[in-house]
Amino acid sequence: MGSAPSLDEQAYVRAGATQTAVKILVVGHFAVGKTTFIRAISEIPPLSTEETMTRAGELFDDLKGVRGKTTTTVAMDFGRLTISERVVLYLFGTPGQQRFVQMWEDMARGALGALVLVDPERLADSFGVIDLIEQYGLDYAIAVNRFDGTRDREERALREALDLLDDTPVVPVDARDQRSSADALITLVRYLLDRAH
Amino acid sequence: MTDYDELGPGAADLVRPYVITKGRGLPDEKQLSLITLVTAAGDEQQRPTSLSPEEQNLLELCTAGYLSVAEIAGHTRLPMGVVKILLSALTERGYLITRPPVQRAPLTDRHILEEVLDGLRAKFG
Numbered sequence: 001m002g003s004a005p006s007l008d009e010q011a012y013v014r015a016g017a018t019q020t021a022v023k024i025l026v027v028g029h030f031a032v033g034k035t036t037f038i039r040a041i042s043e044i045p046p047l048s049t050e051e052t053m054t055r056a057g058e059l060f061d062d063l064k065g066v067r068g069k070t071t072t073t074v075a076m077d078f079g080r081l082t083i084s085e086r087v088v089l090y091l092f093g094t095p096g097q098q099r100f101v102q103m104w105e106d107m108a109r110g111a112l113g114a115l116v117l118v119d120p121e122r123l124a125d126s127f128g129v130i131d132l133i134e135q136y137g138l139d140y141a142i143a144v145n146r147f148d149g150t151r152d153r154e155e156r157a158l159r160e161a162l163d164l165l166d167d168t169p170v171v172p173v174d175a176r177d178q179r180s181s182a183d184a185l186i187t188l189v190r191y192l193l194d195r196a197h
Numbered sequence: 198m199t200d201y202d203e204l205g206p207g208a209a210d211l212v213r214p215y216v217i218t219k220g221r222g223l224p225d226e227k228q229l230s231l232i233t234l235v236t237a238a239g240d241e242q243q244r245p246t247s248l249s250p251e252e253q254n255l256l257e258l259c260t261a262g263y264l265s266v267a268e269i270a271g272h273t274r275l276p277m278g279v280v281k282i283l284l285s286a287l288t289e290r291g292y293l294i295t296r297p298p299v300q301r302a303p304l305t306d307r308h309i310l311e312e313v314l315d316g317l318r319a320k321f322g
């Protein structure tokens with residue numbers, strides 16, 4: 001970086017004296033609507049970090065300055081929502097490639113839970129991400145993003161295809177719509193709260 | 198350490214993050230998580246000029262309030278690993294205050310989840 005980016009006041013966390021941060025993951029395959037979802041909920045424009053695969057990967061697998069020589073991928077993007085004077089919530093979105101092991105550990109550690117976005121027309125593309133979420137022991141809910149004009153799929157069939165537990169919530173979502181996205185998030189948090197009792 | 202001569206053309210580019218971090222390794226993960234909140238400590242006048250430009254930029258960015266480690270990486274476009282190394286070095290030397298996330302525990306989880314649920318309902322309900 002040349003010089004420090006100067007940020008306006010809203011970019012900073014309104015940190016009360018007891019403010020603490022929590023996070024929820026928003027996962028799903030490429031183009032399933034993660035960034036759109038995060039943008040709908042976040043109070044800041046979504047930010048992202050990139051990871052690069054390089055031969056010096058043992059040193060830093062996210063080396064910068066080698067763009068063009070190796071592939072650079074947006075590894076995660078994230079947004080923020082101030083919940084109260086005490087709690088600020090971060091939403092981390094990732095396509096969940098297994099190869100970003102370090103990043104997954106960073107993201108999953110301490111997460112309250114995960115919202116898994118799925119496209120009912122491409123259910124098989126969600127298997128890998130769900131496997132990862134389960135592997136990290138995170139509780140999750142499924143948000144079904146039907147996009148436009150795709151036919152409805154029976155919830156029972158979807159549950160079967162994804163091999164979900166009976167109590168795993170499945171909610172419809174339009175990631176472009178703030179209210180719809182918030183409803184999906186609320187469903188997840190209510191479920192997490194049930195599980196915590 | 199890798200011998201950079203072996204890396205062929207473009208090897209100089211690969212050195213840069215290592216130089217930025219002055220050869221320091223990855224910090225203990227417990228100290229800095231993605232959502233650890235960070236802000237500059239004390240007043241700017243007391244900052245020594247011995248800081249690297251990258252360190253000075255980070256401190257400047259953190260002067261106006263709290264940001265999470267992830268946000269600092271996002272705003273600066275520096276790789277996460279590099280940001281963590283620089284931030285933990287600055288913290289060690291007393292230039293930054295860090296506020297780690299609360300430890301997970303059943304009771305805290307419930308309180309926090311209730312608060313998150315209420316907050317979401319109040320904002321979007």
Ligand SMILES: Nc1nc2c(ncn2[C@@H]2O[C@H](COP(=O)(O)OP(=O)(O)O)[C@@H](O)[C@H]2O)c(=O)[nH]1
Nearest residue numbers: 030031032033034035036145147148174175176
């Ligand atoms: N019709 C429709 N389009 C959507 C919806 N969510 C996302 N999109 C579009 O799908 C594309 C991929 O979305 P994006 O959020 O970038 O997916 P990501 O790769 O999971 O982050 C974008 O062009 C979005 O505008 C949705 O709920 N309905």
Ligand SMILES: [Mg+2]
Nearest residue numbers: 034035036077
């Ligand atoms: Mg995206």
